[in-house]
Amino acid sequence: MDPTTSIKKRDAVATRAAILAAARQRFLSESYDSVGLRDIAGDARVDVALISRYFGGKEGLFRDVLSHDDKPDLFREPRTIAEVPGFLAQLVVEDGSDDRQLRMEMFIIMLRSASSPKAGQVIRDLVHLDVLGPLTELIGGDQAELRANMLLAILMGIGVLSTIMMVDNFGGTSTDRDECIERFRCLFEAALTC
Amino acid sequence: MDPTTSIKKRDAVATRAAILAAARQRFLSESYDSVGLRDIAGDARVDVALISRYFGGKEGLFRDVLSHDDKPDLFREPRTIAEVPGFLAQLVVEDGSDDRQLRMEMFIIMLRSASSPKAGQVIRDLVHLDVLGPLTELIGGDQAELRANMLLAILMGIGVLSTIMMVDNFGGTSTDRDECIERFRCLFEAALTC
DNA sequence: AAAATAAGTCAACAGCTGTTGATTTACTTC
DNA sequence: GAAGTAAATCAACAGCTGTTGACTTATTTT
Numbered sequence: 001m002d003p004t005t006s007i008k009k010r011d012a013v014a015t016r017a018a019i020l021a022a023a024r025q026r027f028l029s030e031s032y033d034s035v036g037l038r039d040i041a042g043d044a045r046v047d048v049a050l051i052s053r054y055f056g057g058k059e060g061l062f063r064d065v066l067s068h069d070d071k072p073d074l075f076r077e078p079r080t081i082a083e084v085p086g087f088l089a090q091l092v093v094e095d096g097s098d099d100r101q102l103r104m105e106m107f108i109i110m111l112r113s114a115s116s117p118k119a120g121q122v123i124r125d126l127v128h129l130d131v132l133g134p135l136t137e138l139i140g141g142d143q144a145e146l147r148a149n150m151l152l153a154i155l156m157g158i159g160v161l162s163t164i165m166m167v168d169n170f171g172g173t174s175t176d177r178d179e180c181i182e183r184f185r186c187l188f189e190a191a192l193t194c
Numbered sequence: 195m196d197p198t199t200s201i202k203k204r205d206a207v208a209t210r211a212a213i214l215a216a217a218r219q220r221f222l223s224e225s226y227d228s229v230g231l232r233d234i235a236g237d238a239r240v241d242v243a244l245i246s247r248y249f250g251g252k253e254g255l256f257r258d259v260l261s262h263d264d265k266p267d268l269f270r271e272p273r274t275i276a277e278v279p280g281f282l283a284q285l286v287v288e289d290g291s292d293d294r295q296l297r298m299e300m301f302i303i304m305l306r307s308a309s310s311p312k313a314g315q316v317i318r319d320l321v322h323l324d325v326l327g328p329l330t331e332l333i334g335g336d337q338a339e340l341r342a343n344m345l346l347a348i349l350m351g352i353g354v355l356s357t358i359m360m361v362d363n364f365g366g367t368s369t370d371r372d373e374c375i376e377r378f379r380c381l382f383e384a385a386l387t388c
Numbered sequence: 389a390a391a392a393t394a395a396g397t398c399a400a401c402a403g404c405t406g407t408t409g410a411t412t413t414a415c416t417t418c
Numbered sequence: 419g420a421a422g423t424a425a426a427t428c429a430a431c432a433g434c435t436g437t438t439g440a441c442t443t444a445t446t447t448t
Contacts, residue, residue, distance in 0.1 A: 010395050010444055031309035033227035037436060047397060052437055114358045115225035115306040127359050149361055150381065156359075157351020164308045165321050165350075167343055183388050187344065190384030194377050204414055204425050231406060241427060246407055390448085397442070405434070412427070418420085 008045075016054050018044040024065050028105060032062060032113035062119050066109060066126060081139055085188035088151060089181045092158045093170075108163050111156060127152075139192070150191040158184075202239075210248050212238040218259050222299060226256060226307035256313050260303060260320060275333055279382035282345060283375045286352045287364075302357050305350060321346075333386070344385040352378075 022043035026035045037058055041048040055061040077100075078087040090096045091104050110127065113119040136148040161167045170180065216237035220229045231252055235242040249255040271294075272281040284290045285298050304321065307313040329342040355361045364374065 008396090012395065015395085030311060031225055031227060033225060034310050034312075036434080038434090049398085049437080049439095050396070053396095058436065111354065112309040114354070115309075116228050117224060118228075120358075124360055127361070132361065145363060149355060149364055152361075153351035153355045153364075154348055155351070156354050157347035157349070160305065160308070160350050160354060161343060161347045164314075166318055167321070167326065167346075169339060170343055186388040187385055190388065191381055194380040194384065202426090206425065209425085230404080232404090242406085243408080243428085244426070247426095252406065392445105392447070394445075395443080398440090399438105400440105401436105401438075403435080406432100408429105408431075410428090410430105412425105414423105414425075416421105416423075418422090 012054075015044070015046055015050060019046055019051055019054065019061070020064060022046075023061055024109070027062065027065055027109045027113060030112065032116040032119040037061075059118055059122075062113070063122055066106070066122065068106070076134075078138065081192070084135075084138065084151070085185045085192065086181075088155055088188045089184035092155065092162075092184055093177060093180050095177060095181060104159070107156065107159050111160055111164060147192055150194070151188060154187060154191055206248075209238070209240055209244060213240055213245055213248065213255070214258060216240075217255055218303070221256065221259055221303045221307060224306065226310040226313040231255075253312055253316075256307070257316055260300070260316065262300070262324075270328070272332065275386070278329075278332065278345070279379045279386065280375075282349055282382045283378035286349065286356075286378055287371060287374050289371060289375060298353070301350065301353050305354055305358060341386055344388070345382060348381060348385055 019040065023035075023040045026040055026043065037051050038048050040061075041051060051058070051061055055064055078084050091100055094101055094104065110123045114123050132145075132148050132152060135151065136144045139147050141147075158170065162170055213234065217229075217234045220234050220237065231245050232242050234255075235245060245252070245255055249258055272278045285294055288295055288298065304317045308317050326339075326342050326346060329345065330338045333341045335341075352364065356364055
């Protein structure tokens with residue numbers, strides 16, 4: 001046995017995970033329609049047929065990429081309204097735990113494929129159920145839904161502009177990270193009080 | 195000659211315009227990759243081959259849909275910084291002239307196809323050149339670029355959420371149009387002063 | 389060790405993609 | 419009215435799409 005040449009052990013869960021990881025990476029930088037199953041299979045060093053076999057098809061794969069059975073809620077971390085602006089600000093400047101970065105990547109995947117007829121409905125349901133729902137409940141009060149919408153709009157707008165439109169100089173050139181966070185925190189707060 | 199049955203006159207500019215209009219409508223509600231040339235040709239009641247013939251291909255057609263030779267600048271209307279927040283607020287609630295609505299539709303088309311490898315570069319160039327450029331110049335001052343980015347982020351975020359994510363209750367249920375505009379104006383102003 | 393089950397491979401499928409060339413039709417000019 | 423030109427049509431192309439079935443391996447169970 002030569003350990004240098006990777007001998008592929010027959011492990012169903014491992015290959016399933018490899019496919020999922022490769023798909024996630026692809027969907028993170030391209031839209032649903034522009035990504036081919038053969039691209040994903042190639043990245044995962046796996047036969048194309050296995051994708052349809054394991055996930056029931058492209059749509060099922062995409063659904064599984066976006067599903068998060070382990071993490072119960074997308075917005076379980078900020079407990080009070082006061083924490084929300086700061087939390088969102090840290091989210092957009094990618095300052096925080098790996099768990100938070102994973103959350104922002106989730107948003108990017110959604111934003112990238114939201115205009116695809118096949119993937120669109122999946123994403124829209126997820127946004128309403130797992131994002132706007134908890135966020136609205138957290139904010140509470142009279143116009144909670146409107147506030148939640150505005151916060152999410154800013155969050156997604158920054159995501160679109162920085163990641164998809166490649167406008168990365170949100171922090172400016174001389175401004176440091178803390179100053180940038182504070183600026184965004186202020187903006188999110190304005191969305192709550194406007 | 196029967197005027198009820200549409201007799202197709204052989205008019206090159208007319209068919210070109212029909213293709214352009216059909217393409218615009220398709221790209222307004224779907225992504226670049228998910229729209230087929232045969233869909234567009236069908237809407238325009240035109241043979242598919244004419245599209246590649248007149249526009250040089252799908253990419254050329256998309257470029258022409260987004261091009262605006264008649265309107266010189268996307269941001270020529272607001273003349274001073276003070277006018278910007280109110281102008282953007284009216285833009286997002288679709289209150290204004292047809293010219294303004296056309297501008298917002300432009301943004302939606304860009305947002306929808308920004309993640310397609312083929313269309314992406316065209317869109318990114320357009321955003322930098324025709325939107326961020328004039329807007330930054332208009333704002334002026336020290337951190338004009340940062341301000342412009344934040345404004346555009348909010349603008350696009352609202353566009354994504356309301357049009358693509360189908361979250362339409364930005365105005366709420368009981369709030370009227372004027373109140374809604376004022377709210378957005380306040381938010382845009384906050385982005386400038388934060 | 390033999391049988392049974394699971395995992396992976398291969399080839400091929402219909403269907404759709406954008407694009408091109410040759411051909412036919414309608415309109416314009418002389 | 420005939421010749422010439424522009425516009426539209428038709429058919430077909432390679433290439434890619436996701437998906438399926440039959441087949442070959444490796445691993446586990448009996």
